[in-house]
Structures are given as C-alpha cells and as structure tokens.
Amino acid sequence: SSELTQDPAVSVALGQTVRITCQGDSLRSFYPSWYQQKPGQAPVLVIYGNNNRPSGIPDRFSGSSSGNTASLTVTGAQADDEADYYCNSRDSSGNLLMVFGGGTKLTVL
Amino acid sequence: EVQLVESGGGLVQPGRSLRLSCAASGFTFDDAAMHWVRQAPGKGLEWVSGINWDSGKIGYADSVKGRFTISRDNAKNSLYLQMNSLRPEDTALYYCAKDRGYSALGDFDYWGQGTLVTVSS
Numbered sequence: 001s002s003e004l005t006q007d008p009a010v011s012v013a014l015g016q017t018v019r020i021t022c023q024g025d026s027l028r029s030f031y032p033s034w035y036q037q038k039p040g041q042a043p044v045l046v047i048y049g050n051n052n053r054p055s056g057i058p059d060r061f062s063g064s065s066s067g068n069t070a071s072l073t074v075t076g077a078q079a080d081d082e083a084d085y086y087c088n089s090r091d092s093s094g095n096l097l098m099v100f101g102g103g104t105k106l107t108v109l
Numbered sequence: 110e111v112q113l114v115e116s117g118g119g120l121v122q123p124g125r126s127l128r129l130s131c132a133a134s135g136f137t138f139d140d141a142a143m144h145w146v147r148q149a150p151g152k153g154l155e156w157v158s159g160i161n162w163d164s165g166k167i168g169y170a171d172s173v174k175g176r177f178t179i180s181r182d183n184a185k186n187s188l189y190l191q192m193n194s195l196r197p198e199d200t201a202l203y204y205c206a207k208d209r210g211y212s213a214l215g216d217f218d219y220w221g222q223g224t225l226v227t228v229s230s
Contacts, residue, residue, distance in 0.1 A: 033215060033216045033217065037154075042204060042222055042223065043204075043217070045216065045218050048209065049216070084153075086153065086154050088154075088156070088215055089215060090213070090215045096160075096166045096168030097156075097168045098156040098168075098213070098215045100146075100153060100154045101153075103154065
C-alpha cells in the first residue's frame with residue numbers, strides 16, 4: 001500500500017508564511033486532502049482537491065501539488081493555527097484504500 | 110447541521126469482539142461514502158476502513174483486514190464497524206468520518222467526536 005511522508009515538526013514566526021509538505025507516490029495520481037487537528041478535538045478538513053477550501057476555512061490556507069509532493073501553505077500564520085496537520089490520499093491502485101501521512105506539528109512562535 | 114455520533118466503544122479483552130456504531134444526521138446519508146479512522150493515544154491518524162454509498166465498494170487497512178467488517182444501513186442512517194479478534198494495538202479513539210463524495214474520494218468533510226476502544230486484559 002502507499003505511504004505518505006511528512007516532516008514531524010515545523011515552526012513559523014507569527015505573521016510569517018510556512019509550508020508543510022507531504023510526499024508519496026499516490027500524489028502523482030491524486031490530490032491530497034489536508035486536516036488540522038488541535039489537542040482534544042476531532043480533525044477538521046482545511047484543503048481538498050486542487051486547492052479547495054471548505055466553507056469557514058480562512059483563505060490564508062492554500063494547497064499545491066507537483067509530482068509526488070504536495071504542500072499546505074499558511075500565509076500569515078496566526079497563533080490559532082498552531083496544531084497538527086495531516087495529509088491524506090487515495091491509494092493509486094484503484095482499490096478503496098486511503099492513507100494518512102504521519103502528521104506535522106506546527107508551532108507558531 | 111451535520112452530526113456524526115459514535116458509540117459502542119469500551120474496555121475489551123484481547124481476542125474479544127466489539128461493534129461500533131455511528132448515527133448520522135443533517136445530510137442525505139446515502140449520498141455519501143463513509144469511513145472509520147482511528148487514533149492511538151498520542152499518535153497520528155490511521156484510516157481503518159471505508160464504504161461507498163451503496164456498500165458496493167469496501168476497503169480496509171492491512172492492519173485490520175480479515176478482522177474488521179464495515180457495513181452501513183442507509184434506512185437507519187447508520188454506519189457500523191464489527192471488530193473481531195481485537196489486539197492491544199487496536200486501542201485507539203475511533204472516528205466516524207463522512208466523505209465528500211458518494212464514492213470514496215478520501216476527503217473527510219465531517220467527523221464525529223470519536224469513541225474510545227481499549228483492548229487490555
């Protein structure tokens with residue numbers, strides 16, 4: 001089955017821009033979805049498809065993808081963005097199979 | 110308002126079984142694929158199983174294949190996970206998640222609050 005690789009931790013100064021990456025072979029075929037999870041809370045979908053944001057997600061969140069690497073960019077990071085972020089993708093086999101990345105802990109300094 | 114409410118978790122001995130349920134409301138249930146996602150204490154998210162809108166396509170993570178069975182009852186707006194031969198490594202918070210599509214796209218736009226499963230003797 002596919003695997004998705006994320007950096008375990010990333011930090012950003014308040015108001016600056018940060019990119020969280022996700023690598024995997026399945027990303028050559030499918031856009032990933034991205035989730036934000038704060039302590040003690042369920043995950044929240046922040047980006048899906050080709051850079052689509054669900055209703056209520058601030059436009060400082062954006063997504064991009066090239067080859068086997070996808071990125072979630074937070075432009076002008078806020079203290080409230082401090083959280084764990086996970087990417088997810090369908091498996092490229094065509095079977096109903098999904099995989100999450102290991103997650104990235106974002107710290108806003 | 111979309112609501113997903115999981116139930117059925119608890120403490121169970123290794124080798125025993127448990128059945129999780131997810132009651133859905135606030136959307137047309139048979140318009141959406143559904144999934145179970147788990148999170149072990151202090152760990153990341155792990156996709157467990159998914160089912161498309163009409164149960165015509167089902168998938169499992171390798172870690173649970175042959176032990177867990179996903180099902181849905183569209184008449185009752187409910188999703189289920191039958192978990193057999195439970196192992197200590199199955200200990201986790203189990204989330205029910207709605208897919209954005211009727212076939213499984215992998216975009217989980219709504220999540221429940223989870224039900225905790227603890228496998229221990």
